Amino acid sequence: MKLATLRNGRRDGRLVVVSRDLARAVGASAIAPTLAAALDDWDALAPALQGLADELEAGRAPGAFAFDATEAMAPLPRCSQFVDGSAFPNHGDIMERAFNLSVKKVEGVPILIQRQSDDFRGPRDDYEFPSEADDADFEGEFAVITGELPMGASADEALARVRLVTIFNDVSMRAHLFREMQLGFGFIQAKPATVFAPVAVTPDELGDAWRDGRVHLDLRVSRDGEPFGHPNGREMTPGFGGLLAHLAYNRRLRAGTIVGSGTVSNANWAEVGSACLAERRALEVLAHGEARTPFLRFGERLRFEVLDAGGQSVFGAIDQRFVPAGG
């Protein structure tokens, strides 16, 4: 099934079930008022949500209405944990080569970054940021949303608790990134609010494209209407199972934890392009000795979308303008 959260004047919005073609929706508040509430009691509530999804698909859901992504908040407008990975080795390799970085990775230990989860932005909201001098960038990523996970869970146990899959734009302010990385304490000003697709889907909606804890589909990114890149999620290393097991080593994860893949990046970058400006700029440094692609300017528009084998949008599109804060 596909789930979304519509604005209702409250911070957590209201839960709706969305049809597979994203054309129709039906309110699910009678089952759970919010997606957070549904995740808290998933085993008890998911069957009723699936039943409603089946009725909607069959054209028999009373009160169904046209789904309007401009009314969507992030599926979880806030949650109690968001951790982002950096699980596409190709991206790290390019960045390290271009900028002579020596990231002190340990073989077999994935990179995870604890992130704020209080203010996720909706897919069509204008994105406010204070200054172009912050070198605004995007990162197209896949994410999973989990149920409860006990301390010490294995990768397989963790994958069994993946409730939903979606995509997001991990907005990044590159002017602050190296300073914060060198300090060693993670990201604050380098990573402001994150933007999510309108819809999160249960893994079964992905069919064969969800396997080994990876999404085997292209993430299509465009900038101001021009295709920018469409790397595939299959090269993720480790997959979401490995990321979750590392995270759960000495903590239990509570329902509604979101874990991101890191910016999607493929070894055949020359063919498929990148999912962030930083990587394209790094490739330009390697090819030409200098970066040529500019960071985001106020007024630019970004779009992120994933199509399935039949050409149907899976999660709906993130499609938004970047604008001055307070403008």
Added chain:
Amino acid sequence: MKLATLRNGRRDGRLVVVSRDLARAVGASAIAPTLAAALDDWDALAPALQGLADELEAGRAPGAFAFDATEAMAPLPRCSQFVDGSAFPNHGDIMERAFNLSVKKVEGVPILIQRQSDDFRGPRDDYEFPSEADDADFEGEFAVITGELPMGASADEALARVRLVTIFNDVSMRAHLFREMQLGFGFIQAKPATVFAPVAVTPDELGDAWRDGRVHLDLRVSRDGEPFGHPNGREMTPGFGGLLAHLAYNRRLRAGTIVGSGTVSNANWAEVGSACLAERRALEVLAHGEARTPFLRFGERLRFEVLDAGGQSVFGAIDQRFVPAGG
């Protein structure tokens, strides 16, 4: 007023108002079911909570009962953002000198660390961790809990939105800390679940001890019944206002954000001791060439408490055993 959250079988518990002497409590569910709900609508709900606190103090609150800290969860058992500072320069200086670290600090830029907020532990819960080889440590800290804060808020504006103050034990696994700091992406396995005091208080409860965005009181730490240290919050640099303004540079903060001070540490450490093992061990390295104080063993007990000028416990005590996971 003083607020606490009691277990009721739900993840967010139920909100109660606690008397100044921590002896009595009264349910506040008729005003707000949870502390998170109270913070979401603070301006509307705080007057009614204060009224209930006044009734409780006057011995006129119907249904009041004895407050039992063993039934307390963390005041916020989970929230949507937790950021920890490292705002006691004395601590950083000692650690850098003892271990020849060169932390790439920028003058005037505070250290903040994004942390998980899905699983805060109660003040008397046994604390499970998987292995003594992880070098378990504690850090005694002050924290503020904020209301909404707009992007670009100043330090003064931020301080005006501080709703509550409390203390916590920032449990730290030192065996993972330097590896994760060197990687540059912040803490994952180095910082498992955090433990909070039973009670959070509005700043007015601190009287003159709350000024300049700092708590001018000693944080008393004991290990297995032996006093370990009692450094004072007054040397915090910057205060909570400065930490919050840095955080709000390019993000808005949503209600219920928790910001920590960093482990409390004073220049007169020889007199007042430390609030974490790592600092005492660093001082031993500087004095004797080697650390002598061992990290935590299974079965050890830690206590954290703050007394006001009259000797009254302000937040109640964190007092808990460290035990093997799954034991």
